[in-house]
Amino acid sequence: MQESALRVHNDGGVVTLTLHRPEKRNALNAAMMAELTQALNAAVSDAACRVVVLTGAGEAFCAGMDLGHLESLGAKTQQEHREDSEQIARLLRTLYELPKPTIAAVNGAAIAGGMGLATVCDFTLAVPEAKFGYTEVRIGFVAAIVSAFLREQIGDKQARDLLLTGRLIQADEAHVLGLVTRVVAAAELMDEARKLAGKLMENSPQALEATKRLLSEQVRDRLNKAIALAVEANVQARATKDFKEGIRAFLEKRKPKWD
Secondary structure, eight states: OOOOSEEEEEETTEEEEEEOOGGGTTOBOHHHHHHHHHHHHHHHHOTTOOEEEEEESTTOSBOSBOHHHHHHGGGOOHHHHHHHHHHHHHHHHHHHTOSSOEEEEEOSOEETHHHHHHHSSSEEEEOTTOEEEOOGGGGTOOOHHHHHHHHHHHOHHHHHHHHHHOOOEEHHHHHHHTSOSEEOOGGGHHHHHHHHHHHHHTSOHHHHHHHHHHHHHHHHHHHHHHHHHHHHHHHHHTTSHHHHHHHHHHHTTSOOOOO
16 A cells, blocks of 8 residues: 555644655655645545645655656656646645635745645745745746746746746745745744744634635636646647657756757
8 A cells, every 4th residue: 555645734723734755855746646635625624624734744845746757747648648737736726725724834945846835825934945946947848837826926027037947046035026925944944834823823714714715716717717728738748849858858867958
């Protein structure tokens, strides 16, 4: 039986979800995404849950897509690519629209899809050493799903900078851009997350849910359209020769050779 890639801990109404593949830098695969989506939905149904905290085990928060998952992409059909893209979109949207407050405690690198998870939460606390980046263009891919949320958060110009350069940024710059709420010393990260959760729990749970629902509804039409376009772009990108060369180069640990 495969070991769970997620640890769930409920302490006084604060549900902490810990991505638990430290040997893989908590990289995402289909099983982890399914577990996390299920856990988020369970938190919604749990009347005792008031706040959700998301963090990672080990040195990284989430290093993006798992190497094994990347290796398998070449053998997938177009329909399987679409289902895979929709799974990613479903996870990020579930987290973004969760009716209960969410806090990301970013303990290390948050790359590609990992950056998406970290920054779609209501609050993002990050250690100074954390690095963020949408590096997909480096391997001939498109950071499609995350772009739908990123433009809402930081605007078109800043989103283009991150998505087109694929550069890594430090926690301080992510804070200036508005993607990180606060930079927190590593030794204090989880304590600060719990303190923030405690402050949120002093507020009316009905008012918090109503506020989150209002914020989600204000952008729902734009997000619906953006995600639909993003899923299609994701599927199309996986069929390109640049993506295939990028994956080969990544797996072979060399620079890609673009035509």
